[in-house]
Amino acid sequence: METVTPDPRRWWALAALVASMLTLGFDMTILNVALPTMAADLGATTGQQQWMADAYVVVFAALMLPAGLLGDRFGRRLMLITGLGIFLAGSLVGALAGDVNAVIVARAVMGVGAALVTPLSLSVLPTLFGPAERTKAVGITSAASALGLPLGPIIGGWLLNHFWWGSVFLINLPMAAIGITACVFLLPETKDPASPEVDTVSTALTATGLGALVYGIIEAPTRGWGDPLVLGMLGAAVLLIAALVVRERRVERPMLDMNLLAHRGFLFNTVAATLVTFILTGLLFVLPPYLQAVLGHDALGTGVRLLPMMGGLLVASRLAPKVVARFGARAAVSAGLVVLAFAGFLGSRTAVGSGYGFVALWLTITGLGFGLSLIPAMNGGLSALPRDRAGSGSGLLMTLRQVGGAIGIALLGSLLAGAFRDRLDVTGLPTEAADTAGESVVAAHLVAERAGSAQLAASANSAYVHGMGVVLLVCAIAALVSALLAAAFLPSTPEAEKPETPDMAAEQADARQ
Structure with missing residues (x-):
């Protein structure tokens, strides 16, 4: 069994993981900003747009557990490199795709690669860093993953303004190549051959x-x-x-170790992280069409306007360890979820004439709540795992988070589609044009442009903002319920033991062997 020894290359190795996580973070939101453009170019309905987003997430979630086990058994570095290679291949297919179905297939292939990269990036941390350094390492990795969220749309927006939509896939190629190179030269190989078979x-x-x-x-x-x-x-x-x-x-x-879920610390931290992901993915799905179609910004402008969330997240990533040290992980996670709920309630008050300033305010608060709740929850969940189950345990944690993300896009996207269609005024339009307009706010604007109907464009904006308000209200209620669950059920441990206890116990067990 492996023991944690301060590897002199550990911070460089962390840089390799950061490169990998940044690649995936990019991809999560580059597509969100490209969806309105792709919807117009490929004629994609809201349902097809949801599949372009969800094909990736469903495959990602489904393969995360076996990916964690493959890493444990055959070597985490080897599987990380393999995952980045598959991700690179999927990106190439996406860049060359000519229709919606080809894009969905490419996204599914990229999901296979991402499933290998994500749990293994996390499972390497307990083998590289001791308890004292792990909170910082998890914070850096989470921040790297999150850094891609606003950087993706900015770079993606610039690409869309200058090239065709396939360029948003092409940008992944150099990023994945940098990740592969960093893993080859900087990451030590770690494995646990005793782990269960896939x-x-x-x-x-x-x-x-x-x-x-x-x-x-x-x-x-x-x-x-x-x-x-x-x-x-x-x-x-x-x-x-x-x-x-x-x-x-x-x-x-x-493969799916139910005994891990019997550990209160792991279970409720995982539930909290899953619910935060549910809220965030839903939010990132509904916001770009609002910024582009309703407020009229181009793709690059949309990416830049998502930056306040990153500002809030950066503040939270510095604040979270201090809050955990002072008040404990339970208080940090609960407070973060309350902040997220407040951001959702505030966002649900957005009107067509609100303007960007109001959106920037609640986006900043969203980033703050996201970082304050997710980082301590992830660290608490990972710290509750014995190190010989690092791959499968972190795989389970990330699987449940991705399931939350997939359901977030599907459920909140469907809620938005239904609310939009119900509110859209298509009086006087031919049946076929009315059906097309009801597919998405982008489609409604295209129909309005062809028909020269300012009334339809205004109705589309009003209907979309109403739908977005409903989604944000649901997110706020989910965050508030999650905050109450976290306050009631997350374990409260003495200050001196947070979050080191599980790992110190594991180290003592290692020493006894």
Whole structure:
């Protein structure tokens, strides 16, 4: 079993992980800013846009657990490099894609790569850093992942202003290449050959269960929640996920270790991190069309206008360790979620004539709440794991976070689509034009432009802002409920033991062997 020794290359190794996480962070939001442009160029409906975002996230979530185990068994560095290579290949396919379906396939391939990179980036941390340095290392890695969020749209926006939409995929190639080079030269190889083998049946159950769930949620606004296909998909999702849980409880060496969920610290920190991700991905899905279609900014302007969230996040990443040291992780996570709830309530008051200043205010508060809740929750969850389960444990944590993200895009995107369609005034339009206008705010603006109807454009803006308000209100309520759960259930440990206790125990166990 491995022991933590201060590796002299550990901060350089962290730089390799940062390069990898930055690549993925880029990709999460470059596409968000490109979606309105792609919707116009490829004729993508809101549902197809959700799939372009969700194909990546569903595959990502489904393969995260087996990816963590592959890293434990065959070497985390090897799997990190492999993951970045697959991600690079998917980006190339996306750049050359000619229609919506090709983009969705490319995003799915990129999801395979991201599934290998993310849990392994995190699982390497406990083997590189002792308890005293780990909070800082997790903070830096989380900040790197988050740094890509606003940088992605700025770079993506610039590319869209100068090149075709495929260039937003092309930018991943040098980023992934830098990540691969950094991993090859800076990252030591670590593994745990005693970890469980990858279970093909469990992996298939995870992928099909999540796929059916997300498909059902995305199709519901168009077909109706009572539609046989939607009900069938949601029913199948429940059965497949239940079958997965039953199988994993019976297997001698499970891939999805339910015993980890029995640990209160791991369970509730993971739940908190999942709910924060649910809120954030939903928010990042609904905001770019508002900035582009309603306020009329170009792609680059949209990316720049997402920066206040990064400002809030940077402040929170410096503040979070101090708040944890002074008041404990439970207080930090709960306070962060309350701040996130306040940002959501404030955002839900946005009107068509609010202007950007008001949006910048609640975006800054969102970043603050996001960083204050997510960083301590992630660190608390990882610190609760014994190091020999680092890969599969962090894989489980990240899987649940990505499931939260996929459901966030599907559920909140569907809520937005339904609210938009209900409020949009298409009186006097031919049936086909009315149906097209109802697909998305971008489509409604294109129809309004062709028909020369200022009234339709105004109605589209009003309907979209109403839908966005509904989504932000739901996010705020979810954050408030999460804050209450965190305050009630997150473990409260004595100051001196936060967050080192689980790892000190693991080190003592190592020493005894």
